[in-house]
Amino acid sequence: MSLRQFEYALAVAEQGSVTAAAELLRVAQPSVSQQIRSLERELGVKLFARTATGLVPTVVGRAFLREAEVAVNASRRARATARAGADDLVGELVVAAQMGFGTRQLPGALGTLRRRFPRLEVTVFEEPSSAELERLCRRGVLDLALMAACERSPANAHHLGDEEFVVVLGAGHPRLAADRVDLRELEGEPWVRFDRDSALDGVLLNVLRDNELTPTTVARVSQTATAVRWAAHGLGVTLVPASAVPHGHEHLVRPVFPVVSQPVIAVVRPGAGPAETALFDLLRQETWHKAASFSPVS
Amino acid sequence: MSLRQFEYALAVAEQGSVTAAAELLRVAQPSVSQQIRSLERELGVKLFARTATGLVPTVVGRAFLREAEVAVNASRRARATARAGADDLVGELVVAAQMGFGTRQLPGALGTLRRRFPRLEVTVFEEPSSAELERLCRRGVLDLALMAACERSPANAHHLGDEEFVVVLGAGHPRLAADRVDLRELEGEPWVRFDRDSALDGVLLNVLRDNELTPTTVARVSQTATAVRWAAHGLGVTLVPASAVPHGHEHLVRPVFPVVSQPVIAVVRPGAGPAETALFDLLRQETWHKAASFSPVS
DNA sequence: GTACTCGAACTGACGAAGGCTCATCGGCTC
């Protein structure tokens, strides 16, 4: 069975004869006749009854033609979609973000993208594991990935900006009296950490090591919102990207000294099309400056 | 573009590589590779991105594959429908009935047909013009036709039974006192007749001629229900098939003498399939005896 | 850091199958 046979059969049904259908299709009459007969032979049923003035669909032929028409129409939409994709932005964009990074910038860029290109669909998911995210990039299943830069960032990474990290303290914590917190003063504090092998936990480990702090783990969580909430309740302190702090917790947040920030990169698939490129451009236009959430820059 | 290319592309997307897709499709790997590239060349877009470990759909590729899957699924349903049609009764049956004939028998048979074969769809329409009905039969667009027999009935006509005609009188009409009406006694009565060239009018003309009655036309109508209603209101008298008398008018109806009946034939399309045959068998099982509506026969 | 191996896609040649045109024939209708 082929689309060509479907189109020939539909034309015969519509025109009422093989000769008229052949004229419409701009092929010779025997070509249509042969294709119809070949289709009937393959299916083992008579799709058309032969009359002196032409062909008419049989009972089962009509049912068959209904589905054949669905197939032909879908193939026309497929072609139109592909053609449109070469010029306009249609299709399905797959984006992954390393959890905690770009939590405010990515939605902003996606909102603008959707308004400009309504026919473009976007699938976004967060990926906690750095190794897994890099593996997905290498496999090519992602159109664009947002992640923290590290020593094994891919060669096609583009630096977007820096994500500043802040400490979240419990309500009533004495360090809230200051505008910012010296990391050394957090010696002995229990930490709400993230899952092992996650980028966020890697950042914390580096910070603790660089400041000669002993990591005392009170909990391990998967979500940044959970970490912030538990820290706010006084379970311990936690270190998260500033953009990941939910509304309503700003009063429990303090920048740290020395400043902790992580360069954020976008990895775009090699040979990117117009959709990925558009999103990348929008992400670059977002605000990625240091301490963005505390000293607004126009 | 072809269904084969769609199937290959969907397999590649699902399996993640040309080699795995080829194995699934039981063809050699270069065959799949060539079909994918040929499709991309024809469309002028990249449907897949090449990676070291295989192919992955691009943004536009995913949109394309969605429609391609619709087309492939429809073609599978088309094939299944055709195959089922060869064994079971699926499809769309087209039936025409000459107006006024088989008005009770046809619905009965169709009801039974629908209960037995739920997947079979039936389209029925009434056709007033004998000539037009015969033309449709010759053109082969009908699977089955019900009509009054006449001198130019097709060779493949099957006699089902006879349709008795009755006269409808106005309320208060003196002839209602008798159990039946002698046609000669209707001399001078005005007639509610049917459209010219209709089978029902042909029957009336023959009856009037045979009984040496002068046709006085008071109205011409298209519907049997309209003729009965107008006669009931005393506009004139009318002659209709017994089975066409609506409920609630039986008391105004009388058989006539000499008896007027018309043989009813079913014309089945040459090379009929199981659906037409089934309906024909059911119609033959219906009650077609003379005066069926007045002397019930089990 | 380099060399080797493995897996994957791509390329070219060749044979088989499919699709089209052309010429023709048989059947039906007007």
Next chain:
DNA sequence: GAGCCGATGAGCCTTCGTCAGTTCGAGTAC
């Protein structure tokens, strides 16, 4: 009897598949 329609057969061209081989990138061993 003329015209229209579908079907048939021959011949040619295109498409599809296989086979053998090449190229490229990633992973591993040294």
